[in-house]
Amino acid sequence: MNNVVKIIGKTRESHDTFTFDFKSDIPAKPGQFVMVWIPGVDEIPMSLSKTGEVKSITVKGIGEATNALHTMNAGDYMRIRGPYGNGFDLNGKKKILAVAGGVGAAALLPAIAETGCDTVIGARTEKEIILDKQAKDYSNNVWISTDDGTRGYHGNAVELAKEKIISEKYDLVIGCGPEIMLFFLHKACKELKVDCQLSLERHMKCGTGVCGCCVIDAVRVCKDGPVFTSEQLDGLSDFGNRKRDECGCIINLR
Amino acid sequence: MGKLKVAVGKLNFEFPGIVASGIMDETGDSMVRMFKSGAGAVVTKSIGSKPRPGHSNPTFTEVECGYVNAMGLPNPGIDMFEKEIKTASSEGPVIGSIFGGDEKEFAYLASRMEEFGAVAVELNLSCPHAAGYGAEIGSDPEMIVSVVSEVKSSVDIPVWAKLTPNTSSIQALGRAAEKGGADAVVAINTLKAMVICPELRKPVLSNKFGGLSGPGIKPVGVRAVYDLYSSLNIPVIGVGGITCWRDAAEYIMAGASAYQIGSAIGITGPEVFNEINEGLVSFMKEHGYETVKEMVGVAHE
Numbered sequence: 001m002n003n004v005v006k007i008i009g010k011t012r013e014s015h016d017t018f019t020f021d022f023k024s025d026i027p028a029k030p031g032q033f034v035m036v037w038i039p040g041v042d043e044i045p046m047s048l049s050k051t052g053e054v055k056s057i058t059v060k061g062i063g064e065a066t067n068a069l070h071t072m073n074a075g076d077y078m079r080i081r082g083p084y085g086n087g088f089d090l091n092g093k094k095k096i097l098a099v100a101g102g103v104g105a106a107a108l109l110p111a112i113a114e115t116g117c118d119t120v121i122g123a124r125t126e127k128e129i130i131l132d133k134q135a136k137d138y139s140n141n142v143w144i145s146t147d148d149g150t151r152g153y154h155g156n157a158v159e160l161a162k163e164k165i166i167s168e169k170y171d172l173v174i175g176c177g178p179e180i181m182l183f184f185l186h187k188a189c190k191e192l193k194v195d196c197q198l199s200l201e202r203h204m205k206c207g208t209g210v211c212g213c214c215v216i217d218a219v220r221v222c223k224d225g226p227v228f229t230s231e232q233l234d235g236l237s238d239f240g241n242r243k244r245d246e247c248g249c250i251i252n253l254r
Numbered sequence: 255m256g257k258l259k260v261a262v263g264k265l266n267f268e269f270p271g272i273v274a275s276g277i278m279d280e281t282g283d284s285m286v287r288m289f290k291s292g293a294g295a296v297v298t299k300s301i302g303s304k305p306r307p308g309h310s311n312p313t314f315t316e317v318e319c320g321y322v323n324a325m326g327l328p329n330p331g332i333d334m335f336e337k338e339i340k341t342a343s344s345e346g347p348v349i350g351s352i353f354g355g356d357e358k359e360f361a362y363l364a365s366r367m368e369e370f371g372a373v374a375v376e377l378n379l380s381c382p383h384a385a386g387y388g389a390e391i392g393s394d395p396e397m398i399v400s401v402v403s404e405v406k407s408s409v410d411i412p413v414w415a416k417l418t419p420n421t422s423s424i425q426a427l428g429r430a431a432e433k434g435g436a437d438a439v440v441a442i443n444t445l446k447a448m449v450i451c452p453e454l455r456k457p458v459l460s461n462k463f464g465g466l467s468g469p470g471i472k473p474v475g476v477r478a479v480y481d482l483y484s485s486l487n488i489p490v491i492g493v494g495g496i497t498c499w500r501d502a503a504e505y506i507m508a509g510a511s512a513y514q515i516g517s518a519i520g521i522t523g524p525e526v527f528n529e530i531n532e533g534l535v536s537f538m539k540e541h542g543y544e545t546v547k548e549m550v551g552v553a554h555e
Binding site for chain 1: 286287306312315323325330452523
């Protein structure tokens with residue numbers, strides 16, 4: 001479970017996002033995550049953006065911990081724990097649509113690589129779109145949306161996904177991105193009667209289902225999730241509405 | 255499953271397994287889930303007077319024989335916790351765990367827990383990794399007497415004292431709790447521990463040291479319960495590394511009236527309570543025990 005790995009590659013994905021490659025023979029499934037230690041700063045959950053023998057994390061610089069991670073380079077050691085969580089259940093699904101919001105594309109890339117599924121990648125603006133080239137290596141249809149219309153479809157990822165669900169008839173939608181986006185993606189999938197599995201996020205400490213700080217209602221995002229099915233999401237009153245801070249105090253999402 | 259009913263002093267529980275403080279007990283919904291998984295009661299996360307974020311991550315890591323954590327007593331504060339207790343209490347007995355910096359703070363928190371509907375309070379006199387709290391108070395027998403007696407005089411519900419094993423004599427701590435009027439003692443909390451990453455040349459936890467829990471500490475806990483049972487007249491609740499019915503039976507035979515489970519909720523899952531309940535029932539059937547009480551302390555005979 002504890003693993004010290006050496007970074008073997010660092011790739012810039014956008015103005016504020018890097019991918020770090022490392023070798024690890026611990027088996028991992030698409031949708032699983034690792035806890036990454038940044039000594040002296042923090043330890044944070046990061047989705048695996050590659051799940052083969054060469055694994056990777058794709059890190060957007062949004063705070064102290066992620067910015068500190070950005071200073072790491074090939075040859076540096078990194079202590080990770082995991083992989084944790086359930087991952088996506090892709091068995092027996094013929095036609096899948098992956099819907100990513102921003103850096104959420106990182107968590108979906110292994111599923112796209114495994115299934116070659118159609119993909120929607122959305123972001124606020126052109127320079128926030130990441131991993132679209134990598135997705136194209138595996139998928140015939142990678143559609144882009146931007147809220148400001150600077151690239152691809154002018155609108156949000158959920159609106160574009162709805163159009164594609166109607167025209168292409170999918171068996172399953174998988175998604176990762178900001179929770180408000182996922183809330184509306186879940187709603188859209190229900191309206192259009194298509195199954196979905198969405199990957200959620202919460203403040204985490206143990207990563208392995210012990211401490212209970214990442215619960216949504218009574219499910220642990222780290223262990224029971226981070227991927228939840230449409231039916232599970234139906235029963236979660238906190239989904240799209242509330243999360244808890246590191247003290248356990250409730251924060252309203254909207 | 256009626257065979258598994260236990261009493262700890264005047265409290266009755268449907269099952270002998272209780273959720274240990276700090277594991278899946280920070281929210282009302284989590285506690286309800288634990289009742290549904292076969293826990294006889296739930297001890298809440300330790301609650302203080304104000305919201306507290308605890309230590310920064312890493313606060314937790316796996317080791318060969320369990321976990322080492324230094325959460326640092328994160329909690330939303332007593333005012334915010336009323337709602338969580340109300341949600342959980344509707345499904346089963348909730349024991350409010352509290353930590354304070356002095357007698358007055360413990361007494362205040364205990365009375366709030368009583369007001370919210372907790373059936374008992376568990377005094378955290380043993381957290382090994384929070385400056386000014388827990389074991390820093392609970393390593394001194396005189397301080398234990400003073401805290402327990404102050405809490406006893408401010409509430410009517412039973413008062414449990416959770417003891418630290420990081421001491422030369424846990425019996426002295428137990429006697430102090432009894433002298434202060436405690437209704438039961440709970441043993442043990444985690445063992446002080448550290449993990450270092452050789453490649454990065456640093457202790458892993460942000461707090462540097464933490465507490466070891468899980469299967470590795472079970473024999474230490476069983477010994478502590480055995481010794482406490484022989485030197486006290488109040489009930490002992492056993493905790494430390496229980497993952498299966500055999501472990502639970504060891505604690506009971508050492509003298510535990512009930513037991514708590516923490517780490518195994520991560521190792522096995524919440525269903526560990528039901529699994530142990532079933533295992534104990536078949537063991538009792540095979541060995542002719544009608545009640546859990548008949549097994550308590552039999553290893554001393």
